[in-house]
Structures are given as C-alpha cells and as structure tokens.
Amino acid sequence: MINLDWKKVNGLMPAIIQDSETLEILMLGYMNKEALEKTQKSGYATFFSRTRNCLWTKGETSGNKLDVKKILHDCDNDTLLVLAKNSGPTCHLGQNSCFKEAPASNHIITELERTIDFRFDEGDINSYTYQLYKDGIKEIAKKVTEEAGEVSIAAVTNDGQVINESADLVYHLLVMLRKLDMNFSDVLDELVTRSK
Numbered sequence: 001m002i003n004l005d006w007k008k009v010n011g012l013m014p015a016i017i018q019d020s021e022t023l024e025i026l027m028l029g030y031m032n033k034e035a036l037e038k039t040q041k042s043g044y045a046t047f048f049s050r051t052r053n054c055l056w057t058k059g060e061t062s063g064n065k066l067d068v069k070k071i072l073h074d075c076d077n078d079t080l081l082v083l084a085k086n087s088g089p090t091c092h093l094g095q096n097s098c099f100k101e102a103p104a105s106n107h108i109i110t111e112l113e114r115t116i117d118f119r120f121d122e123g124d125i126n127s128y129t130y131q132l133y134k135d136g137i138k139e140i141a142k143k144v145t146e147e148a149g150e151v152s153i154a155a156v157t158n159d160g161q162v163i164n165e166s167a168d169l170v171y172h173l174l175v176m177l178r179k180l181d182m183n184f185s186d187v188l189d190e191l192v193t194r195s196k
Contacts, residue, residue, distance in 0.1 A: 005077040006033060012048060013080055017090070020069040020083040021185040022107045026090040027098040029058070031080060036071075043068055045084055064088030109184045112171070116178045132175050140176045147172050 004013065011033070017026040029047035031039065035055050038046040045066035046057040059065030066084040073080055091098040119129035132140050147169040154161040174184060 015080040
C-alpha cells in the first residue's frame with residue numbers, strides 16, 4: 001500500500017476487520033508498517049499489540065486466523081479496512097464478532113449454507129435437504145428450474161406468493177451450489193466483476 005499517512009497516526013493505523021462474505025464487522029486492531037507488511041506477505045492478519053508492545057498474528061494461539069482477501073484504505077489514508085475470512089470465532093469470548101449484534105448483509109445466506117452442509121454430513125433420511133443431496137445434481141437442478149418457474153408464475157398472476165416462491169428458489173439454488181462445492185459468495189464475486 002502506498003501513500004498511507006503513518007505520520008498522522010503516529011505509526012499505528014486502525015484496521016477494521018470485516019468478514020469478506022457476510023460483511024459483518026469482526027474486530028478492530030492496529031497495524032504498524034511491519035504488521036501490515038507481514039499481513040500482506042503471509043495472507044493472515046497481523047497486528048501490533050499496544051499492551052504487549054509487539055506484533056501478533058490473529059489466531060496464533062487459538063487457531064482462529066483471519067485469512068485476508070483484500071486490504072483497502074480510507075480517503076484520508078489513515079485507516080485500513082481488511083476484508084477477511086475467519087476460521088473460527090474472532091472474539092476472545094468465543095463470538096464470531098467482537099461487536100455484539102454487528103450487522104451483516106448476507107448473514108442469513110451464510111447460516112443457511114452452514115445448515116445445508118450440516119444436513120449433507122448428518123445423513124438423516126428424514127431431512128429434505130439430505131434427500132436432495134442423495135438424489136444428486138440432476139434432481140437438484142430440476143428443483144431449481146421448477147422453483148424458478150413458480151416465481152415467474154407468481155409474478156405474472158400476482159397471487160401474493162412471489163416472496164414465498166423466491167425463498168424456495170434461493171434455498172434450492174443454495175443446495176445446488178453447495179452440492180457443487182460452491183458458495184453464494186462466489187456468485188456475489190461474479191456480480192462484482194461484471195459491475196466493473
């Protein structure tokens with residue numbers, strides 16, 4: 001990163017850590033030049049501890065590292081925004097975020113993907129999600145097509161079911177993506193690429 005105003009922040013820059021998928025704010029740390037360089041080189045968030053007066057990489061004792069996807073700076077070049085994916089709770093109290101009730105844009109999608117993965121792994125024959133998984137990708141794809149048709153019909157007939165049918169479509173789309181080892185965040189990344 002060039003043109004950062006280290007002088008303005010006395011060599012210690014605030015670094016806001018945000019989940020790269022859900023956009024949930026995870027924590028705030030501080031980086032000096034050395035911590036930023038180590039972060040960029042290793043790919044994992046490293047900070048400067050103001051209390052211990054040394055560098056520390058998040059997760060070096062807990063294993064809950066922050067895998068850095070992108071680093072941005074603000075318009076004054078004195079604050080960093082680090083987009084990262086955590087491998088476990090970010091907060092030392094065992095919570096995903098150090099901020100209680102931090103807003104996330106697609107948190108429900110991430111939670112639903114986790115639930116789908118759990119159902120796949122659990123193997124409960126009474127689970128609809130597991131039955132879809134067992135039926136295979138062709139059957140899941142048929143359900144996505146069916147649900148897309150129901151959304152279209154609901155929109156044309158104005159029967160008040162567009163939201164309900166759209167939720168069914170999104171659920172089945174997520175099942176299909178997870179069956180293919182893909183995430184909804186991959187779709188969002190593609191949309192970002194197309195918007196450039």
